[in-house]
Amino acid sequence: RPRVLSGIQPTADSYHLGNYLGAVRNWGILQADYEPFFFIADQHAITVEVDPKVLRRRTLVAAAQLLAAGVDPERSAIFVQSHIPEHAQLGWVMQCLTGFGEARRMTQFKDKSAKGGEGSSSVGLFAYPMLMAADILLYRPAYVPVGEDQRQHLELTRDLAQRFNSRYKKTFRLPEPYILKETGKIYDLQEPTSKMSKSASSPGGIVEMLDDPKVSAKKIRSAVTDSGSEVRFDEAEKPGVSNLLRIYSALTGSTIEKLEDEYAGRGYGDLKKDLADVVVDFVTPFRNATHELLDDQTHLTSVLAQGAEQAREVASRTLADVYDRVGFVAPA
Numbered sequence: 358r359p360r361v362l363s364g365i366q367p368t369a370d371s372y373h374l375g376n377y378l379g380a381v382r383n384w385g386i387l388q389a390d391y392e393p394f395f396f397i398a399d400q401h402a403i404t405v406e407v408d409p410k411v412l413r414r415r416t417l418v419a420a421a422q423l424l425a426a427g428v429d430p431e432r433s434a435i436f437v438q439s440h441i442p443e444h445a446q447l448g449w450v451m452q453c454l455t456g457f458g459e460a461r462r463m464t465q466f467k468d469k470s471a472k473g474g475e476g477s478s479s480v481g482l483f484a485y486p487m488l489m490a491a492d493i494l495l496y497r498p499a500y501v502p503v504g505e506d507q508r509q510h511l512e513l514t515r516d517l518a519q520r521f522n523s524r525y526k527k528t529f530r531l532p533e534p535y536i537l538k539e540t541g542k543i544y545d546l547q548e549p550t551s552k553m554s555k556s557a558s559s560p561g562g563i564v565e566m567l568d569d570p571k572v573s574a575k576k577i578r579s580a581v582t583d584s585g586s587e588v589r590f591d592e593a594e595k596p597g598v599s600n601l602l603r604i605y606s607a608l609t610g611s612t613i614e615k616l617e618d619e620y621a622g623r624g625y626g627d628l629k630k631d632l633a634d635v636v637v638d639f640v641t642p643f644r645n646a647t648h649e650l651l652d653d654q655t656h657l658t659s660v661l662a663q664g665a666e667q668a669r670e671v672a673s674r675t676l677a678d679v680y681d682r683v684g685f686v687a688p689a
């Protein structure tokens with residue numbers, strides 16, 4: 358079976374609806390037909406300063422949420438990035454393959470370093486896409502299920518894989534991004550032309566999966582729409598309504614056309630009220646399952662230990678090939 362691999366950063370106390378619909382939900386779906394590897398990217402999370410206690414807590418909460426979202430440890434290797442030293446080891450090799458200018462063109466680095474300027478960003482933030490390339494290439498996956506905002510990183514990953522293959526010897530498989538048109542970009546509820554984002558959204562713009570469901574319902578009911586009244590999918594004219602329809606469709610399986618018919622002649626208020634109910638019905642069991650997994654962490658810890666073992670087996674073989682091909686002398 359071809360492999361799939363993806364990762365998520367433990368940079369917040371809860372995933373948001375964009376993380377779930379854009380990425381994690383697809384992980385649960387793909388695990389049936391592929392050999393899946395999914396991990397919590399804790400090493401990426403220290404590219405900006407974070408309290409160690411907070412990072413530790415968030416890493417476990419992130420893992421619990423993966424299980425609650427349907428990623429099944431019987432089928433998928435679920436692990437923590439820092440448990441597999443090969444990520445950082447291959448990351449170094451990837452950095453040595455990357456041009457300075459090439460790294461500087463990464464839009465996410467440009468965005469994230471925009472506030473304090475390049476000078477106040479860590480070298481780790483700059484090198485982040487090369488670590489991400491290593492995360493991926495170690496497992497030689499066919500697909501990488503992510504949201505639209507990771508596309509450029511995937512392109513760099515493919516370039517680096519190709520560069521390594523042609524400079525040394527064919528070693529890496531070129532991974533394909535797996536990005537769904539319908540859910541690859543979920544937008545901020547208050548600012549529906551920007552993506553829903555852990556770091557950039559205002560509290561009212563982001564649905565946190567572990568929030569009190571009543572709070573999430575209220576955020577949906579207060580989402581920004583537009584001055585018209587017709588419920589119609591039109592990204593240019595009606596970005597707010599279109600985003601709500603997108604979320605509604607993804608959570609219920611109903612098509613957007615069907616939803617447009619259903620709400621014909623009714624106003625935005627009805628749409629938002631119903632979607633608020635849909636969101637409550639969805640997040641309530643998710644939240645309960647996550648809390649249950651965190652109450653007694655023995656299951657969670659053993660899942661992560663088992664996942665690390667599976668991951669390490671694959672990662673160590675790839676790294677051994679790489680070290681040999683770049684000319685490192687094998688230790689006696």
Ligand code: TYM
Pocket residue numbers: 362363364365366367375376377378379380381398401488489492493501502503504505506507540541542543544552553554
């Ligand atoms: P991260 O932790 O920021 O986000 C996790 C996943 O959620 C997706 N996502 C969204 N999808 C749709 N709409 C949104 N508004 C939205 N916001 C976030 C992201 O695209 C991502 O798929 N660099 C990665 C983590 C990573 C990784 C990897 C991913 C590290 N190594 C290797 C894949 C393979 C990141 O920061 O995702």
